[in-house]
Amino acid sequence: MSVVPVAPLSGRHDATIGHVSSSIRAPVFVDNGVLHAKYTMITNQITGTTTNISPPKRSDFQYVHDRTYRLLETQDGVRLSHPHTPGTAYNGGIVFNGEKLSGSGNVPPMLIFGTEDTSSRLVPHSVSTSSVGSDLPLANMQSRKLSDVEFGEKLVRIGQTVGVGFRTTDAVQRLLIGAMHSINSFDVGLSYTGPRVGKHTLHKGADIRKHSTRFIAHDFYGVGILQAMKFFGRYDDHTLYMDRFGNLKYAPSVFAITNRKLGDATGVGEIQNKPLLGVINQIVSEGLTRGLNDDNRTIMDDLEMQKKIGSIKTTTIYNPLSRTPTASRRGGAIALRANKKAQQVIQSKNHINSWDLDPGDVVKYEAPSSGIMKTVALLKASHSLRKQSSDFILMSNDPGIESIITMTQHKTELESGGEDISFLNPIIEMSNTGISNIFITPRISTFRIGATQPRRLSNMQPPGVPLPSPFKPDDNSGVNRHAGFIIGHRENNSLIAATASARGAIGVGHSYRTTATIPIAAGVLTVVSTERFPTSGTLFVEDITGQSIHCKYTGKGATTFTGVEAVAAPGVPLVRPIVAGANVIYARPRSHEMTMSRGQREVVM
Amino acid sequence: MPVLNHAKRFLVEQLAGKINQMVIGSDGTQATADDGGARTLAKITPTVRVLDDQTILVEGRFGTSYSFDSADVQEILLQHYDSTTGAFIPIYRTDIRAVTKSAQNEMRITLLIEVN
Numbered sequence: 001m002s003v004v005p006v007a008p009l010s011g012r013h014d015a016t017i018g019h020v021s022s023s024i025r026a027p028v029f030v031d032n033g034v035l036h037a038k039y040t041m042i043t044n045q046i047t048g049t050t051t052n053i054s055p056p057k058r059s060d061f062q063y064v065h066d067r068t069y070r071l072l073e074t075q076d077g078v079r080l081s082h083p084h085t086p087g088t089a090y091n092g093g094i095v096f097n098g099e100k101l102s103g104s105g106n107v108p109p110m111l112i113f114g115t116e117d118t119s120s121r122l123v124p125h126s127v128s129t130s131s132v133g134s135d136l137p138l139a140n141m142q143s144r145k146l147s148d149v150e151f152g153e154k155l156v157r158i159g160q161t162v163g164v165g166f167r168t169t170d171a172v173q174r175l176l177i178g179a180m181h182s183i184n185s186f187d188v189g190l191s192y193t194g195p196r197v198g199k200h201t202l203h204k205g206a207d208i209r210k211h212s213t214r215f216i217a218h219d220f221y222g223v224g225i226l227q228a229m230k231f232f233g234r235y236d237d238h239t240l241y242m243d244r245f246g247n248l249k250y251a252p253s254v255f256a257i258t259n260r261k262l263g264d265a266t267g268v269g270e271i272q273n274k275p276l277l278g279v280i281n282q283i284v285s286e287g288l289t290r291g292l293n294d295d296n297r298t299i300m301d302d303l304e305m306q307k308k309i310g311s312i313k314t315t316t317i318y319n320p321l322s323r324t325p326t327a328s329r330r331g332g333a334i335a336l337r338a339n340k341k342a343q344q345v346i347q348s349k350n351h352i353n354s355w356d357l358d359p360g361d362v363v364k365y366e367a368p369s370s371g372i373m374k375t376v377a378l379l380k381a382s383h384s385l386r387k388q389s390s391d392f393i394l395m396s397n398d399p400g401i402e403s404i405i406t407m408t409q410h411k412t413e414l415e416s417g418g419e420d421i422s423f424l425n426p427i428i429e430m431s432n433t434g435i436s437n438i439f440i441t442p443r444i445s446t447f448r449i450g451a452t453q454p455r456r457l458s459n460m461q462p463p464g465v466p467l468p469s470p471f472k473p474d475d476n477s478g479v480n481r482h483a484g485f486i487i488g489h490r491e492n493n494s495l496i497a498a499t500a501s502a503r504g505a506i507g508v509g510h511s512y513r514t515t516a517t518i519p520i521a522a523g524v525l526t527v528v529s530t531e532r533f534p535t536s537g538t539l540f541v542e543d544i545t546g547q548s549i550h551c552k553y554t555g556k557g558a559t560t561f562t563g564v565e566a567v568a569a570p571g572v573p574l575v576r577p578i579v580a581g582a583n584v585i586y587a588r589p590r591s592h593e594m595t596m597s598r599g600q601r602e603v604v605m
Numbered sequence: 606m607p608v609l610n611h612a613k614r615f616l617v618e619q620l621a622g623k624i625n626q627m628v629i630g631s632d633g634t635q636a637t638a639d640d641g642g643a644r645t646l647a648k649i650t651p652t653v654r655v656l657d658d659q660t661i662l663v664e665g666r667f668g669t670s671y672s673f674d675s676a677d678v679q680e681i682l683l684q685h686y687d688s689t690t691g692a693f694i695p696i697y698r699t700d701i702r703a704v705t706k707s708a709q710n711e712m713r714i715t716l717l718i719e720v721n
Contacts, residue, residue: 437720438616438620438718438721439718440717440718441716441717442699442716443714444712446704446706446712447710447713448709448710604702605701
């Protein structure tokens with residue numbers, strides 16, 4: 001049976017049709033304007049009217065105009081402001097769609113596009129408060145700058161895209177006009193859902209064919225006809241069917257419910273269960289992006305199947321007709337639902353009295369092993385007249401997400417492609433948590449200080465001589481405690497009897513010295529003080545010529561050395577007199593004090 | 606995603622500005638995150654330096670003038686001390702093995718604080 005388009009008898013056709021026709025009236029181009037209306041499917045039990053056109057709501061679209069705005073990139077989005085023209089310098093927020101965009105309570109425009117290149121578009125996310133112009137944060141920038149997404153416009157316009165196109169059920173018919181094909185016929189709607197739909201109507205004709213309420217504005221040049229029809233079907237929940245007579249049908253993806261019970265099978269062993277399609281339980285639905293920062297990709301999960309299988313199997317479907325995330329979600333939900341339907345099939349053979357059942361029928365099926373009656377849909381039917389039996393592939397209607405969706409969606413809504421139910425749009429919340437730590441690494445050491453070791457022997461001060469500045473470290477306390485390697489002159493050990501001169505000094509330390517006050521007389525040398533000088537010892541004394549005489553003494557008083565005589569010749573008196581003012585130096589000691597005094601480090605932690 | 610580097614630097618500078626007291630004490634109980642003050646033996650103002658965007662160096666020295674005969678040093682505490690109110694906020698405490706602090710030794714304490 002082929003479809004012959006019925007030409008209208010008059011021009012513009014806007015009269016109410018008094019009856020429901022059983023053939024679809026061919027669309028006729030009646031106007032050269034774009035009609036924007038709310039197009040809904042209703043069913044009137046009395047008259048059978050199925051479509052309703054009403055004026056659109058004011059909130060369905062945004063008023064836009066040709067005005068340009070200055071665009072400035074901000075940290076997380078853009079700022080729009082009025083360009084300064086001679087005589088004006090307005091820096092306030094822009095007014096859009098009847099309200100001033102000043103804060104989060106305002107609705108942002110749908111699109112920002114460039115004046116030079118209108119394909120450079122951005123999708124604002126919201127409106128935020130700003131003192132200059134209107135701030136519109138952009139979503140999905142992922143730390144990129146506008147230059148990274150190749151948006152370089154400085155003057156922009158705001159607006160929205162409007163698609164102008166055909167209704168899907170009209171568009172598919174136009175696809176085949178003039179096309180070479182070998183099919184028997186093409187039809188829109190399921191012909192065999194007519195008298196067995198199970199509904200009682202009060203009007204003439206059956207509730208057979210319905211137009212969809214989805215409109216498509218997309219070019220399919222270069223796309224195969226069947227491929228294009230499949231895209232349409234994904235958009236408005238229709239499927240292509242090919243019956244056994246070569247008739248191609250573009251019909252809603254809903255199975256017709258019958259009252260029939262599948263005939264008994266002659267053999268229980270002929271029943272097999274097998275999966276039909278892959279166990280996809282997560283679908284990534286991609287559509288067309290609206291702007292350079294738009295990411296029209298949504299993830300739909302069938303949680304029940306994921307729990308059942310225990311893992312997530314995902315696939316990506318691309319829907320070029322989805323221009324918004326809502327449409328992508330709808331496409332993904334439809335695909336999930338269709339996949340869910342075909343999860344489990346039953347292959348049952350040798351049924352009697354079932355010659356009238358065709359694929360697409362929903363029948364009652366009694367499981368032969370348990371006797372439980374359940375509703376199944378026929379996927380495939382093959383009838384054998386010779387054997388007078390039929391083989392079927394049945395598909396079970398498992399409850400779960402499917403039942404939730406169908407519970408609140410009536411059959412008419414499914415066919416009309418009604419508005420999205422909110423739970424078809426799963427809310428995916430993602431939260432990123434980061435870890436921040438503060439570590440403290442301690443290093444604790446103790447140092448044993450060598451400076452606390454006191455000088456044992458070389459801690460003497462020169463007698464009667466005040467400490468010069470800078471100091472000589474002699475007092476063995478505070479800063480005068482030393483560390484390290486000490487070389488110092490040792491006080492003469494009076495127990496040692498030797499009177500020989502000291503060995504060569506290294507050059508540190510000091511020798512006791514004093515000054516003669518009275519010229520030497522009878523072996524008695526009077527000096528300023530004999531403090532610290534040992535009771536006997538060796539002296540170097542300057543004589544009148546300034547040369548030193550090596551002499552010894554045998555005793556001392558507070559200011560006198562007694563028994564002073566030259567060492568060179570014992571018993572020989574001094575030949576050169578020692579006058580007052582001569583330097584009297586005690587001969588250098590023989591040895592030095594050497595102490596290794598070293599700080600020791602001990603690590604505690 | 607962890608905290609941004611700018612925030613780490615900000616944390617480092619804030620913390621470095623607050624650490625103003627290093628205490629050695631005699632309580633050797635194991636350090637926990639809930640520790641409060643120390644059984645104080647001596648306190649000094651440590652040297653605090655910000656080494657880089659994530660690291661603070663805190664150094665302190667208890668020289669030979671600090672000598673404790675009655676107790677050994679068994680804990681180190683870093684804290685913020687508010688001189689106007691007298692309140693203190695402990696920042697870090699560690700317990701160490703007993704160290705006898707006398708006039709013959711000095712303790713040098715170095716702490717590296719890293720913000721990751």
